[in-house]
Amino acid sequence: MSPKAFNHFGRKMLGLGAVALSLSVAACGSSSTASSTTTTPSTTVPTCTVAAADLSLGAGGTSAATAASITGSKTLKIDGSTALAPLFQSAQAAFDKANSTTTTITPNGSGTGLKDVASGAVDIGMSDVFASEKAVTGLTDNQVGAVIFSLVVSSDLQGKITNLTSQQIKDIYAGNTTNWSKVGGPDEPITVIVRTAGSGTRSTFDRYVIGDPTTKSDQPVTALSADKTGDVVTAVTGHPGSIAYVATTFVLNETQKAALNPICIDGNKPTQADVNGGKYQFWSFEHAYTKTGGPAEAAGSAAQAFLTYVKGNDFQSMDLPRLGFLTVTSIPAAVATTHQVK
Amino acid sequence: MASVSLPKQRTARTSSKVWDLAGNIGVLIMGSIVVLIVATIFIFVGSQAFQTFTVDHISPGTFFFSKDWLYSQGTLVLTVGSISLVVLGLLIAVPFSVGIAFFITELAPPWLGRILRSIVELFLGIPSIIFGLLGVAIVIPLIKNIINSITGDKYFTTGDGIFAAAFIVAFMVLPTITTISVDAIAAIPRELREGSLALGATRWQTILKTLLPASLSGIMTGVILGAARIIGETIAVALVIGGSPQIFGVDHLKSGQLFIGTTSVMTTQIFHDFPNQAKGGPILDSLWTLSFLLLSISALLVFISRAVTARSVYK
Numbered sequence: 001m002s003p004k005a006f007n008h009f010g011r012k013m014l015g016l017g018a019v020a021l022s023l024s025v026a027a028c029g030s031s032s033t034a035s036s037t038t039t040t041p042s043t044t045v046p047t048c049t050v051a052a053a054d055l056s057l058g059a060g061g062t063s064a065a066t067a068a069s070i071t072g073s074k075t076l077k078i079d080g081s082t083a084l085a086p087l088f089q090s091a092q093a094a095f096d097k098a099n100s101t102t103t104t105i106t107p108n109g110s111g112t113g114l115k116d117v118a119s120g121a122v123d124i125g126m127s128d129v130f131a132s133e134k135a136v137t138g139l140t141d142n143q144v145g146a147v148i149f150s151l152v153v154s155s156d157l158q159g160k161i162t163n164l165t166s167q168q169i170k171d172i173y174a175g176n177t178t179n180w181s182k183v184g185g186p187d188e189p190i191t192v193i194v195r196t197a198g199s200g201t202r203s204t205f206d207r208y209v210i211g212d213p214t215t216k217s218d219q220p221v222t223a224l225s226a227d228k229t230g231d232v233v234t235a236v237t238g239h240p241g242s243i244a245y246v247a248t249t250f251v252l253n254e255t256q257k258a259a260l261n262p263i264c265i266d267g268n269k270p271t272q273a274d275v276n277g278g279k280y281q282f283w284s285f286e287h288a289y290t291k292t293g294g295p296a297e298a299a300g301s302a303a304q305a306f307l308t309y310v311k312g313n314d315f316q317s318m319d320l321p322r323l324g325f326l327t328v329t330s331i332p333a334a335v336a337t338t339h340q341v342k
Numbered sequence: 343m344a345s346v347s348l349p350k351q352r353t354a355r356t357s358s359k360v361w362d363l364a365g366n367i368g369v370l371i372m373g374s375i376v377v378l379i380v381a382t383i384f385i386f387v388g389s390q391a392f393q394t395f396t397v398d399h400i401s402p403g404t405f406f407f408s409k410d411w412l413y414s415q416g417t418l419v420l421t422v423g424s425i426s427l428v429v430l431g432l433l434i435a436v437p438f439s440v441g442i443a444f445f446i447t448e449l450a451p452p453w454l455g456r457i458l459r460s461i462v463e464l465f466l467g468i469p470s471i472i473f474g475l476l477g478v479a480i481v482i483p484l485i486k487n488i489i490n491s492i493t494g495d496k497y498f499t500t501g502d503g504i505f506a507a508a509f510i511v512a513f514m515v516l517p518t519i520t521t522i523s524v525d526a527i528a529a530i531p532r533e534l535r536e537g538s539l540a541l542g543a544t545r546w547q548t549i550l551k552t553l554l555p556a557s558l559s560g561i562m563t564g565v566i567l568g569a570a571r572i573i574g575e576t577i578a579v580a581l582v583i584g585g586s587p588q589i590f591g592v593d594h595l596k597s598g599q600l601f602i603g604t605t606s607v608m609t610t611q612i613f614h615d616f617p618n619q620a621k622g623g624p625i626l627d628s629l630w631t632l633s634f635l636l637l638s639i640s641a642l643l644v645f646i647s648r649a650v651t652a653r654s655v656y657k
Contacts, residue, residue, distance in 0.1 A: 108617055109617040109618055110618075111617060111618040111619055112617050112618075114621075115619075115621065134621060135621055135623075136621055188497055189497045191500060196585070196614040196615055196618055197412050197615060197618060197625070198615060198618025198619055198625070199618055216412070216413055219412070219587070221586065221587055221588055221593060222586055222588065222597070222603075222604065223586050224500075224502070224584045224585060224586060224604060225584075225585035225586065225606075225614060226585075227580075227613070227614050227617075234478075238478070238482070238500075238502075239500050240497075240500075241497065
């Protein structure tokens with residue numbers, strides 16, 4: 001089959017997929033019956049489309065904090081992960097109001113969070129990755145939630161690229177696949193956008209999508225690099241034919257929704273159902289680290305009161321779903337163990 | 343009256359002496375603090391910088407000549423990128439700046455020259471983030487549309503890359519080079535101009551054969567300071583250069599994107615990677631080495647500009 005003929009065929013297949021989708025909402029997963037009625041090329045992937053509504057974890061709410069007995073300093077310093085920051089910023093307002101404390105939250109990246117909490121510069125360090133992955137020791141892990149990540153494509157690919165297999169993703173990120181037509185899309189070059197080395201999101205992508213945390217094949221030579229999630233959003237908006245990875249909490253954000261089109265991986269969606277079913281691997285725990293034996297771990301410290309509030313039922317059941325975070329308790333134990341890094 | 347005013351004068355004199363001394367000491371302290379700060383910066387950055395070679399055992403050969411930054415801390419892409427950016431930026435900026443400088447001093451009526459000069463000086467105060475945003479909003483789409491319509495391939499370039507960066511830094515150094523050139527040209531004695539014109543040279547010949555050579559060292563000072571600004575510029579460059587590990591020229595030739603492809607420079611890499619390093623290690627140490635390299639280049643450029651200024655005939 002000539003490439004052109006294949007391309008035409010590929011588009012036809014996609015059209016069929018779209019029809020199948022409009023007929024059946026449950027077209028996700030292995031139920032690719034519509035495409036198997038015709039002779040299936042080996043590259044065909046299961047039909048799967050992520051709708052914006054799929055990502056929502058429910059409306060949730062905004063919890064109120066109750067006054068805790070804080071005997072130590074009333075100032076609390078937190079920095080680290082940009083992905084976790086929105087959740088803690090939501091907690092900050094209620095916490096400060098109830099306890100007359102002064103909490104400062106600086107979103108400056110997981111690496112900085114781990115470094116600062118280890119050196120004692122802050123009370124709590126927010127991180128998307130386990131401290132052990134960054135070889136930082138002497139910290140106590142508080143898992144306060146989990147975040148689902150998603151591969152997203154630019155808006156010109158909306159409806160054209162809805163699902164990629166792990167192998168296709170590996171080929172794209174290794175720089176072997178450079179045109180969308182090779183993976184069933186339009187004849188258009190692929191612009192890969194990566195986070196800079198050391199980013200928690202990039203580490204999670206390497207570990208759970210590429211399948212190798214030490215991979216060197218996660219950045220094609222032509223890839224654009226972005227420093228923060230916000231920069232990724234800008235880059236995807238400005239580059240037709242681009243692919244990137246971001247936390248779904250950002251996809252849920254109204255203002256960014258239009259620019260980011262989340263896609264399925266191996267026919268699995270970045271949703272709570274597929275995470276809990278053990279099918280979707282691209283997620284990670286969110287950590288609030290404190291220095292083991294440090295002042296932030298003393299009874300009556302502002303940091304302990306803050307963590308108690310954040311881990312409490314009200315905050316977990318209301319604020320987490322509203323902001324797109326999974327609760328740790330909602331993840332089945334068998335699935336959770338697969339993402340605990342020792 | 344005199345008997346009343348005399349003691350007053352005496353006290354005033356003694357107190358002014360005290361103030362004089364206090365002022366001298368104060369200024370001396372401030373001066374030494376500046377020296378101390380500069381020395382501390384060099385010592386601190388320098389002490390971190392050599393760990394790359396002494397603690398991490400990265401060979402200088404790998405550091406300077408490997409293109410694999412991420413896994414073996416080679417900086418070839420970054421150093422070549424920085425140098426190329428300086429060259430491309432100056433290639434765009436220098437003809438413009440010198441042209442504007444001669445227009446202001448020689449061709450424009452004095453009132454227009456004054457207005458132009460204040461406009462150019464206003465340019466100096468524009469924060470670099472503004473240039474970066476203009477780059478993203480205007481320069482990148484413009485390059486993309488123009489080049490893609492020339493090549494007839496609507497996906498040929500995404501617009502960002504070294505050309506966009508060079509274009510932006512050229513605008514940023516334009517006021518520096520222009521104002522220094524204007525001063526250099528204005529410092530040329532009247533006799534030279536008049537002599538040239540008296541010999542029958544046209545205005546154009548006077549500019550090209552007399553004024554340009556006479557003001558060249560002054561112009562060079564501006565160019566060197568411009569180079570220092572370009573090599574140190576961070577945010578505006580990081581926003582548009584793309585940050586990909588492609589060597590300028592070599593890798594761009596393969597994709598047919600010579601002069602316009604994406605690459606990375608020293609400042610961009612430091613800016614991107616520094617916040618992500620949780621712990622010391624080869625990458626963090628290499629970032630310090632890069633910083634020291636940057637610091638040394640900037641210092642060297644400032645020294646060169648001093649030397650050039652010292653050699654100029656008309657000041």
